[in-house]
Amino acid sequence: MPVRVAENSAPSQVSGTNSGNTSPPACTLLSVGQAFSGTQNVSSLQKEEAWRVNVRIQGCDLEHGYLCGTMEALNVPMADTPIVVTFWEGEIVDTKNYTFYTGKWEASSEDDKRHWTKFPSFSPLLNQVEVDGGKSLDLSNYPYIFMRWKEQYFVNVGTDCGLTIAGFYYVCFSCSDGSINGFYYDPNSSPFQKLELISTNEGRSGFSFSSYELQ
Numbered sequence: 001m002p003v004r005v006a007e008n009s010a011p012s013q014v015s016g017t018n019s020g021n022t023s024p025p026a027c028t029l030l031s032v033g034q035a036f037s038g039t040q041n042v043s044s045l046q047k048e049e050a051w052r053v054n055v056r057i058q059g060c061d062l063e064h065g066y067l068c069g070t071m072e073a074l075n076v077p078m079a080d081t082p083i084v085v086t087f088w089e090g091e092i093v094d095t096k097n098y099t100f101y102t103g104k105w106e107a108s109s110e111d112d113k114r115h116w117t118k119f120p121s122f123s124p125l126l127n128q129v130e131v132d133g134g135k136s137l138d139l140s141n142y143p144y145i146f147m148r149w150k151e152q153y154f155v156n157v158g159t160d161c162g163l164t165i166a167g168f169y170y171v172c173f174s175c176s177d178g179s180i181n182g183f184y185y186d187p188n189s190s191p192f193q194k195l196e197l198i199s200t201n202e203g204r205s206g207f208s209f210s211s212y213e214l215q
Helices: 109-116 120-132
Strands: 035-041 050-061 066-074 083-092 144-154 168-174 180-185 193-199
Touching (some): 066 144, 120 168
Antiparallel strands (some): 035 193, 050 066, 083 144, 168 180
16 A cells, blocks of 8 residues: 655755756666556545556656656546556755646646645755745755646546546655655645655555556
């Protein structure tokens, strides 16, 4: 079962003048080929439901704040196939390429704050983010990496599969253990759908991914 690791909110440096080195810390757990496994909670007022979710990173460019990958949702009730695969692209909040304010995808600055503040590790950053969007923060030594993941298209099913990829994920990645916590945002879906993933050691854990050709 996926375990949510308590987040340590003590940063090494979170404020002051930006030194110019704003790239997030190099992390072997955030690299091409790395796999994660866990759940997405899709609870609503009517029912509570959690889907098994697998994620693999297909590309990562820390210098430009970019990463991409595939996401597998397993045994989704309304889908005709046991696995629904999507391709997503991510924005790394590094205050150089991307800030904490989304500025698109129907997300307002208030939506951003409501979602980021759900991560305990964001708390020390909030005051500065409210001042300038966090542009003056130096996150290069921060033990967490904040990201947005936006699903771009379905890989193995059509758009009529009964699922939507209109929204995006607010994501917090722990550099210490590779755990991922996220919240899905879509004005037309149930709010705060929670994503919880842990890094997997393929081979030793018996966990494996299928192969997909990405167009």
